[in-house]
Amino acid sequence: MRIPILAFALVAAVTASPFPWAQEAQVTEIPNPSSGVNGSVPANATTTRENNHNPHREPTPTFKLGCECAQPIIPIDQLSPSEKCQFEFAFRMGCYYRAQGGCASPTLAC
Numbered sequence: 001m002r003i004p005i006l007a008f009a010l011v012a013a014v015t016a017s018p019f020p021w022a023q024e025a026q027v028t029e030i031p032n033p034s035s036g037v038n039g040s041v042p043a044n045a046t047t048t049r050e051n052n053h054n055p056h057r058e059p060t061p062t063f064k065l066g067c068e069c070a071q072p073i074i075p076i077d078q079l080s081p082s083e084k085c086q087f088e089f090a091f092r093m094g095c096y097y098r099a100q101g102g103c104a105s106p107t108l109a110c
Contacts, residue, residue: 068099
């Protein structure tokens with residue numbers, strides 16, 4: 001089992017580079033007819049670059065929905081004041097998430 005895996009790894013390593021003995025191709029520079037003498041920058045070209053970015057800005061949409069949620073039905077005389085407060089907080093938090101930030105962030109005031 002080890003010999004086929006070793007043979008496969010050896011073949012993969014040898015064939016990974018099809019021509020390991022080949023030298024890298026030499027890059028030749030093509031002369032640019034618009035450049036000056038000996039490839040220098042022409043006299044009318046500007047060497048400094050100004051940062052002229054597009055100043056156009058569009059307002060970023062907020063995608064906030066209105067804070068209009070139906071009131072929850074809270075059972076009377078079955079919840080303690082602390083449980084009732086937590087129930088209302090959970091409802092307000094659900095409404096806040098549904099409105100995607102359109103409501104004020106609820107706080108637990110219990």
